[in-house]
Amino acid sequence: MTKAADTTAKANEISFEEAMEQLETIVEKLEQGDVPLEEAISMFQEGMQLSKECHSKLTSVEKKMDQILHADGELEATDFQEEEE
Amino acid sequence: MSVGDIVSVSQLTRYIKGLMEHDHILTDVWIRGEISNFKLHSRGHMYFTIKDQNSRIQAVMFAGHNRYLAFKPENGMKVLIRGEVNVYEPYGQYQLYAKEMQPDGVGSLFLAYEKLKETLQEEGLFDESRKRPIPRFPKKIAIVTSPTGAAIKDMLATLKRRYPLAQITLLPVLVQGQEAPASIVRAVNQANAANQFDTLIVGRGGGSIEELWAFNDEGVARCIAASTVPVISAVGHETDFTISDFVADLRAPTPTGAAELAVPDVAELLHSRQVLHNRLKRQMKLKIEEHQEQLKRLKRSYAFRYPLQLIRQKEQELDTQLERLQRASKRHMSDKQQQFQLIEKALQRLHPKGQIKDAQSGLKDKKLRLEKSMTQHLSRHEQRFNHVVSELNLLSPLRIMERGYSLAYTEGKEELVKSIQQVDAGQKVEVRVTDGVIYCQVEDKQSKHS
Numbered sequence: 358m359t360k361a362a363d364t365t366a367k368a369n370e371i372s373f374e375e376a377m378e379q380l381e382t383i384v385e386k387l388e389q390g391d392v393p394l395e396e397a398i399s400m401f402q403e404g405m406q407l408s409k410e411c412h413s414k415l416t417s418v419e420k421k422m423d424q425i426l427h428a429d430g431e432l433e434a435t436d437f438q439e440e441e442e
Numbered sequence: 443m444s445v446g447d448i449v450s451v452s453q454l455t456r457y458i459k460g461l462m463e464h465d466h467i468l469t470d471v472w473i474r475g476e477i478s479n480f481k482l483h484s485r486g487h488m489y490f491t492i493k494d495q496n497s498r499i500q501a502v503m504f505a506g507h508n509r510y511l512a513f514k515p516e517n518g519m520k521v522l523i524r525g526e527v528n529v530y531e532p533y534g535q536y537q538l539y540a541k542e543m544q545p546d547g548v549g550s551l552f553l554a555y556e557k558l559k560e561t562l563q564e565e566g567l568f569d570e571s572r573k574r575p576i577p578r579f580p581k582k583i584a585i586v587t588s589p590t591g592a593a594i595k596d597m598l599a600t601l602k603r604r605y606p607l608a609q610i611t612l613l614p615v616l617v618q619g620q621e622a623p624a625s626i627v628r629a630v631n632q633a634n635a636a637n638q639f640d641t642l643i644v645g646r647g648g649g650s651i652e653e654l655w656a657f658n659d660e661g662v663a664r665c666i667a668a669s670t671v672p673v674i675s676a677v678g679h680e681t682d683f684t685i686s687d688f689v690a691d692l693r694a695p696t697p698t699g700a701a702e703l704a705v706p707d708v709a710e711l712l713h714s715r716q717v718l719h720n721r722l723k724r725q726m727k728l729k730i731e732e733h734q735e736q737l738k739r740l741k742r743s744y745a746f747r748y749p750l751q752l753i754r755q756k757e758q759e760l761d762t763q764l765e766r767l768q769r770a771s772k773r774h775m776s777d778k779q780q781q782f783q784l785i786e787k788a789l790q791r792l793h794p795k796g797q798i799k800d801a802q803s804g805l806k807d808k809k810l811r812l813e814k815s816m817t818q819h820l821s822r823h824e825q826r827f828n829h830v831v832s833e834l835n836l837l838s839p840l841r842i843m844e845r846g847y848s849l850a851y852t853e854g855k856e857e858l859v860k861s862i863q864q865v866d867a868g869q870k871v872e873v874r875v876t877d878g879v880i881y882c883q884v885e886d887k888q889s890k891h892s
Contacts, residue, residue, distance in 0.1 A: 373607065374579040377711070380718050387725035394733055401726040408719040414607070415708050415715065424611040425589070426636070428628060437598045437610065 373414045380407040451534070459529040462536065468527040473499075473538065474546055477519045488515065492523065492538060501525070503540035513545055520546035551651060555658050558685055562660075567667045573691045574672045576703065580640035582609045583704055584633040584671070586626060589614035593647035593676070593697040600701035605708055611639070617646035622656035627665045634670055642669060643700045644686060645676030657684035666690055676700030840876060849874040862887045 371379070383404040386392060392400065425433040443449060443457050462468050475492035482488055486505030491498050501523065515521065524542040529535065544552045562568065583601065587594050589612060601610055613629040616622040626644065633642050644666060646654070656662060657677045666673050667689040675690035676697040687693040694700035740746065835841065839849065850859040853870045865871060865884050873880040 372579065372581075374577075377579075377715065377718075380715070380722070384718050384721045384725065387722065387729065390725075390729075392729075394729065397726065397729050401722060401729075404722040405719075408715060408722065411715045412712070412719075415712050421606070421609040423609060426584070426611050426613045426632065428614075428625070428632070430632070435612075437602070437612075 373411060376407050376411050376414070380404055380411060383407070452531070455529060455531050455534050458536075459531065462528055470526060471524070473523045473525070475499075475521065475523070477515055477521060478517050480515055480517050488540075490515065490517075492521075499527075500530075500535060500537035501540055502537060503543065507541050508543070511543060515543065522546050522552065551655060551658075555685070558658065558660055558663070559688065562663060562667075562685065562689065567663070568688045572667070576672050576674060576692050577640045578706060580608050580705060582611065582639045583641045583643065584611045584613055584636070584639040586613045586615055586629040586633065586642065586644045587646055587697070588617045591617075591647055593645060596647075596696075596698045597643065597676075597701040600698050601705055604702065605705035607708070608705055616656075618649065618653045618656060623659035623662050626656060626659075626662050630662075630665045630669055630673075639671050641704050642671040642673045643676055643694075643697075643704055644673055644690070645694070645697050645700060646678070647697060648678040648682065654678050654682055654684055657686040659685075662686060663689045674700045674704055843874070843876045848880075862889060 383400050387397060387400060387404075422434045423437050425435055427433065443453065449457075473492060475494050478491045478493055478498075480488070480490040486508070488503040488508050490501050490503075492501045493499075503523075503525075522544045523538065523540045525538050525540040527536055527538055530537050566572070585594065585597060587597070594612065598610065601608065611633075613633055615625040615629045617626070630642065630644060633639055644657075646657070654677055657675070663685040666675065666686055672692070673690045674692045674694050675684070675686045676694040676699065677684045677686055678696075680695040692703060694703050744752070839847075843849070851857060851872045851874065852859060852864060853872065857864060859865060859871060865887065867884050867886050869884050871882050871884060873882055
């Protein structure tokens, strides 16, 4: 498994929040400028991967089914947006 | 002041003032009535009359107290006032000094609200330390509100617009009327029991204080305080403060505001992700440029351009160092040699040659002295010997013989003849004189006495 693929798998597992936080951390570390080149390159690759993940998580939103949870415990799937006119 | 005294108006007034100030009812009283003769003084103090069907009382509310009024008092308005009754001495007039004022109709509710607020505050349910952070990126949001009305519509629209990533679950409840508190409590508990929500929004749109009252209910407040899911309260408008607002982890000014606080904005996130992305690329570019620059610098460096020069330089440096080394070792050696010589000299100085010489000359000296003294000694003895010998000579019988004496011995010089007895006639005798021996034969002998 390549490092990039590994990162992809990792990025799929982690939440958007974690991905953003990791991305921030990587950028800050790089900006501090005392990272050795090899490490910087692998950090950069990981950062780009995370950036891509964040982007796709934010843009290609899978259809989330909203719900109504009734007092009797009955869960009713709904789409609030379609009701909006 | 005692009975029978004649007093001045001031004294009497002050006495009455004293009585009022010691009365615990008059010092803190709630009054219900209608405002008339309302005057707002340019300096901010309010002067008015409070009246009902039968009575009236002058009232004043100083700027320091009326600054926080949530409404504008007007003539004819029915109000609830909290304050103290005291005497205004210059007029000998008792009046109400208002400290708090509420529009009436909600007065009793207001008092209940105040009381509950105080109780829960004392229990520490409003403490900032109890408040939990609202998740930045919620996956599942539960909304406890009325399924009808503007509030849910506003919230849904805002949530969907800002952050379509979250799943939204509505828990429909009654938000006003007798049944509302129980309904809200049940829904909040249900949302907690479901154990899957990140954030809980509890609220409703604007309304009168009575309509919002469910959110000032003790049961609702305690249930929100106890919720394990972080709660954002969103009740009515910006100016409406309910008990729910105080116990919630976060108070939103309006339902729309709650939706904004509950989720980030995708557009902003995309932007900040883009910013991060750019920063990342820029840093990498900088990093690489920096390294390339460094590489260039190294390539351009003296060492690479003039390796021979460098070698020569190094050679020279080496020579210099070697010279230094040699010089140092030489110096070291000569130092040691000098030291050695010093020591050797010292040793030589200590050589016993001199002592031997001294001893030898001493010995010679002694030998000479010994010989000398021996010679002296011998000659002394010789002299003595000679002396003795001469003395002896003097005593020697030979000397006597020289004077004419001779010695007669029996034959063979056996005995010295001193008596006639020793010899007989015919016997040979030897007579010694100084210059030899005369051999004689005895012819006869004669004794003296015969």
